[in-house]
Amino acid sequence: MNFDGRKYVFVIIFTLVGILYASKLFYMQVVDDTWSLRAQQIAEKRREITPPRAVVFDRNGKKIVSNKTYYNLMMVQKNITELDTVAFAKLIGWTELEIRERFAQIVKGEGRYYNKHSGKTTSNYQSIRPYPFIKELTADEMVKIAPHLDNFPGFYKEVTSMRNYPYSNGANILGYLAEVNQREVDEDKFYKPGSRIGRSGIERFYEKEFRGTKGIKYIVTSAMNNVVGSFENGKYDTIALQADPIMLGIDIDLQAYGEKLLKNKRGCIVAIEPSTGEILALISSPNYDPNLLVGNRKIRENYPGLLANPDKPLFPRPLASEYMPGSTLKLLQSLIGLQEGVIDVNSGFPCNKSVVGCHNHPSASNVTDAVKMSCNPYYYAVTRKIIQQKKYKSSYKDSEYGLDRWAKYLNSFGLGKRLDTDITGLRSGVIPDSKYYDKWYGHHKWKFSTIRSISIGQGEVQLTPLQLANVAAIMANRGWYYTPHFVKKLNGDGPKEEYLVKHQTMVERRHFTPVIEGMRRVVYELGGTARRARVEGVEVCGKTGTVENYRGQLKLRNHSVFIAFAPMDNPKIALSVFIENAGGGGGTWAAPVASLMIEQYIYGEVKPSPKEQRILDAILLKKER
Amino acid sequence: MRKNQSVIGNFDWPLFVAYILLLIMGIGTVYSVAFNSEHPNIFDFSQKYGKQIMWLGISLLLGLMVFLIDSDIYRKFAVPIYLFVLSLLIIVLFMPPVNGARAWLGLGSMGVQPAEFAKIGTAILLAKFLSTAKIKQQSRRTVLAANGIILLPMILILLQPDAGTFVVFTAFLFVLYREGISYDPLILPILNAMPIKGLHFKQTWIGTHFIPILFVVIVLSVTTLLFSGSIISLGFIGVEFDGYWGVFFFLFVICAAGYFFMRMIFSRRDRNRALTISVIAFVLSVTLTSVVNYGFQKLAGHQKERIELVLGLREDPNGDDYNRNRAMAAVGSGGLVGKGYRKAIVSSVRTNHVPESETDFIFCPFAEEWGFIGSLILVILYLFVILRIVMIAERQKAIFNRVYAYAFAMILFYHFAINIGMNIEFAPVIGIPLPFFSYGGSSMMSFSMMMFILLKLDSQRNDVLN
Structure with missing residues (x-):
């Protein structure tokens, strides 16, 4: 038999297999990109490099926030061979038990993987991956450990950077950084578990401007997850870019001096440059050293104590504490009265103590003197004229109309609404309007006599020290303001555009003249309430406030309040000072503090004086009653 | 030289x-x-x-x-x-x-x-x-x-x-x-020993083409096992179907292609044989793959696992x-x-x-x-x-x-x-x-x-x- 025909069986099989293989190869290599992606997944890793955050300068170019190098002690379990626990414990200064616990903790917790879809958190720990064994070691600590690390295979150091504050001031302005939470990781791809994010202050407000641009390095990894080299010689790599330095309007020396003055006192100082709206200093007391909240280790160590402190050092009082303005509001009552035409410069009202209490002084026969003497009955009368303008027959309806006009005026001074200052944690204060009282008393159930305490800045009116400092700046500017802000230069440019918009109040410039003259007399004339506010060689204008306050029915010591600007012509600084439960009037404590701040800012230093010593020595922290 | x-x-x-x-x-x-x-x-x-x-x-x-x-x-x-x-x-x-x-x-x-x-x-x-x-x-x-x-x-x-x-x-x-x-010398005695009257083979198709048939059977069985458990997804036309139907379709295409190929090379007289051969081949291969598929599904867990491992079906x-x-x-x-x-x-x-x-x-x-x-x-x-x-x-x-x-x-x-x-x-x-x-x-x-x-x-x- 001849079987030669069978050769075709072979030829056909061989050819078919060849064609089949070539087709499959064509599909796998050219058509389908599944396997290319899989290859990337297997061998290429994206390593993100986070640049150090932007450094911060004060208005005079002094570096107030910088970055410091820290180290993480990393471990890769797979590479650890015969760990001498005793020697290792001695090296890092732990106990053997602590080391074992830390291992267990890493295995259980560090590699946590949160599945967005199932909402389950599972451990993703892999023995070939690096994990930080100890985070945030300082250079000093690392110097002791590093030379001996060769004896402990599987452990190595990794460089990281954290915040450093050369001046221990301005914690409430600067804020602090903390590790991101899961929600933040989900919302913004920039963050990975363990990344740091601005948690308060300007670090939070300007997070995007602070964090810079991440660098991405593509690396080739081996099956053991070791780095073999860069991918295509780094062709696709990008460099991590630190954000441009940020310049604040803060004068760090003024800030530091203010914090020194308020030591052992509860209160705040806010100083603004009236011509620009830049915040020169913002002091909240008691305060804390920002270096206390750098890195997880320190946050864990110090945060609970700060949080539990009854004097609330973490609470940014100048932004979030709402005080009654007391007599400082009389400045605005005068201005509104003049603008509304219900009084004129020479209007006089008798100091009738039967209406509202007052101290002993002659009756004011004009607005200027009324400001100087801070006459309560005078402002009772003025405010009644503002609120009840006799436009309607019904005194209820009349009060409604008048109060709303009054509230609108105050709103134009940045009161009763949140300022757009570049920081988080701001509160709006309260300027009551008709709706506000309608809620309390009912529609047309109240009139001026019901709400009269607002006339002297008591009762429902509340504002923050920042807002009051802004009022001082408006006085200095005679009727306008820029929204107070911290950042003077962003990305080498000016501040955010919104801070270059001039806000005009509803009061004309001409009405400021008599009121400001009154403020000058407060400081310089016999019968003025704040002669302690004088500064040599500078004409200071100011207004005291003495705020009565209660806790429940219990009357506490008065808050001492003062607002001022100086010099009178061409003002350089406007400020508000609150000293809580200081006792005495605004002139006793707040006025001298303001004068020292002005002196510091104008002259760059303060000559030692009994006035300064008295403030530095005063301990007003524990006295509430 | x-x-x-x-x-x-x-x-x-x-x-x-x-x-x-x-x-x-x-x-x-x-x-x-x-x-x-x-x-x-x-x-x-x-x-x-x-x-x-x-x-x-x-x-x-x-x-x-x-x-x-x-x-x-x-x-x-x-x-x-x-x-x-x-x-x-x-x-x-x-x-x-x-x-x-x-x-x-x-x-x-x-x-x-x-x-x-x-x-x-x-x-x-x-x-x-x-x-x-x-x-x-x-x-x-x-x-x-x-x-x-x-x-x-x-x-x-x-x-x-x-x-x-x-x-x-x-x-x-x-x-x-x-x-x-030919494998007939091994196959014929078994066939002829069967007590069916009048049945006597001199030559069998299986014995003559024993090796190719054996390999077709093995290849088809392995292919069935590889594909029948999975879902075949044709992404570009958005169709998904059970793996076994893929095998079925594949066999159909092969047999149809074989038919037209045979029609081309066979003489006019033999064309009817081409159809018969194709249909028989299709029926036989479908039967074979179905039996393999059914048998595999009926296997005990560990046996199944073992086969899956060998074939690379199980992720290990x-x-x-x-x-x-x-x-x-x-x-x-x-x-x-x-x-x-x-x-x-x-x-x-x-x-x-x-x-x-x-x-x-x-x-x-x-x-x-x-x-x-x-x-x-x-x-x-x-x-x-x-x-x-x-x-x-x-x-x-x-x-x-x-x-x-x-x-x-x-x-x-x-x-x-x-x-x-x-x-x-x-x-x-x-x-x-x-x-x-x-x-x-x-x-x-x-x-x-x-x-x-x-x-x-x-x-x-x-x-x-x-």
Whole structure:
């Protein structure tokens, strides 16, 4: 038999297999990109490099926030061979038990993987991956450990950077950084578990401007997850870019001096440059050293104590504490009265103590003197004229109309609404309007006599020290303001555009003249309430406030309040000072503090004086009653 | 003088050139994969590429010897050669195991694998046996002896154990088919012993085409198992269907294509037979795959698991699937033109994502670096070599030469199909080298010797008659 025909069986099989293989190869290599992606997944890793955050300068170019190098002690379990626990414990200064616990903790917790879809958190720990064994070691600590690390295979150091504050001031302005939470990781791809994010202050407000641009390095990894080299010689790599330095309007020396003055006192100082709206200093007391909240280790160590402190050092009082303005509001009552035409410069009202209490002084026969003497009955009368303008027959309806006009005026001074200052944690204060009282008393159930305490800045009116400092700046500017802000230069440019918009109040410039003259007399004339506010060689204008306050029915010591600007012509600084439960009037404590701040800012230093010593020595922290 | 001329004149240059091309591509790939920047010289014998060149030198030397010796000795000494390789296969069983298999003879890196050389011995004895003038092709003795020659080394190899080479030896069965060995002498007695009156077969279709049918059955069964459990998704037309229907559809297409092919080549008279054959083939194959599929689903859990593991259906990161998954990633990431010479990422030895990338998985770095263009050239080159050997086989006057050539072609085809197939999901992961390509002395020497024996036999094809 001849079987030669069978050769075709072979030829056909061989050819078919060849064609089949070539087709499959064509599909796998050219058509389908599944396997290319899989290859990337297997061998290429994206390593993100986070640049150090932007450094911060004060208005005079002094570096107030910088970055410091820290180290993480990393471990890769797979590479650890015969760990001498005793020697290792001695090296890092732990106990053997602590080391074992830390291992267990890493295995259980560090590699946590949160599945967005199932909402389950599972451990993703892999023995070939690096994990930080100890985070945030300082250079000093690392110097002791590093030379001996060769004896402990599987452990190595990794460089990281954290915040450093050369001046221990301005914690409430600067804020602090903390590790991101899961929600933040989900919302913004920039963050990975363990990344740091601005948690308060300007670090939070300007997070995007602070964090810079991440660098991405593509690396080739081996099956053991070791780095073999860069991918295509780094062709696709990008460099991590630190954000441009940020310049604040803060004068760090003024800030530091203010914090020194308020030591052992509860209160705040806010100083603004009236011509620009830049915040020169913002002091909240008691305060804390920002270096206390750098890195997880320190946050864990110090945060609970700060949080539990009854004097609330973490609470940014100048932004979030709402005080009654007391007599400082009389400045605005005068201005509104003049603008509304219900009084004129020479209007006089008798100091009738039967209406509202007052101290002993002659009756004011004009607005200027009324400001100087801070006459309560005078402002009772003025405010009644503002609120009840006799436009309607019904005194209820009349009060409604008048109060709303009054509230609108105050709103134009940045009161009763949140300022757009570049920081988080701001509160709006309260300027009551008709709706506000309608809620309390009912529609047309109240009139001026019901709400009269607002006339002297008591009762429902509340504002923050920042807002009051802004009022001082408006006085200095005679009727306008820029929204107070911290950042003077962003990305080498000016501040955010919104801070270059001039806000005009509803009061004309001409009405400021008599009121400001009154403020000058407060400081310089016999019968003025704040002669302690004088500064040599500078004409200071100011207004005291003495705020009565209660806790429940219990009357506490008065808050001492003062607002001022100086010099009178061409003002350089406007400020508000609150000293809580200081006792005495605004002139006793707040006025001298303001004068020292002005002196510091104008002259760059303060000559030692009994006035300064008295403030530095005063301990007003524990006295509430 | 005349004889010498005829030797040179009958030398098959195309096959030799293709062989040299494969060798060069192979050495280049080994150099790329195993490159050690501290020893950049390709002739550095401390490195795998240096050693591979050394093996190549030895192989060419052996080839030269083969060419100088008269090809008659293979006929004369077929039995001693066969017994020699068998004894080597026995001796190796007493050697210390390397990686769990007693496959290595000799020490350290200079060891050889007798199983590789057993192919030569088996091919020669098979050629000798089938060319012996008056073998009765239908005798039971012939069938048993021919299968015995193949089976004996297979058993010894399985004892090592070396499953890869074991499978490769089944290639010789196709040679029996080409030579017309029918399995009827084994099948007929069983059929005729059945107590059905009037039933007496003289010849069966199954017995005649036993080997191809057996392999079609095996291939269909494996294909069924591979696909029936999965969901086939045709992304580009957005259709998803159960894996078994894919097999069904595939069989239908094959049978329909076969029908039209047969209509083309058959004479007008036989056209009706084409339809019958196609329908029968379709019904039989559908029955077979259904039975396999049903049987598989009915298997006990652990048995099923085992089969799935062998076929690479079960994800086992440390098992076969790991290798294949990474191998496919390496091949697939090559793209159209590849990543460039010595730029393999997944399959480079440095990253070590693909294990054995310089030996069994050497197709990975090649395909990753040269892309589809390179892969296609390699496939074509191999097909050329294999088909050229078939061509050479068919021009031999001597049966001995033809059998030997077919044996060599089939062995090459097996290695080619399985080795490349396991990178592209067309074959199970079986550790066998890619001839002339993979790093390793034994396979290099044995394949080269087979090549040179063939070239020598072919060059003397006019000198011998039987």
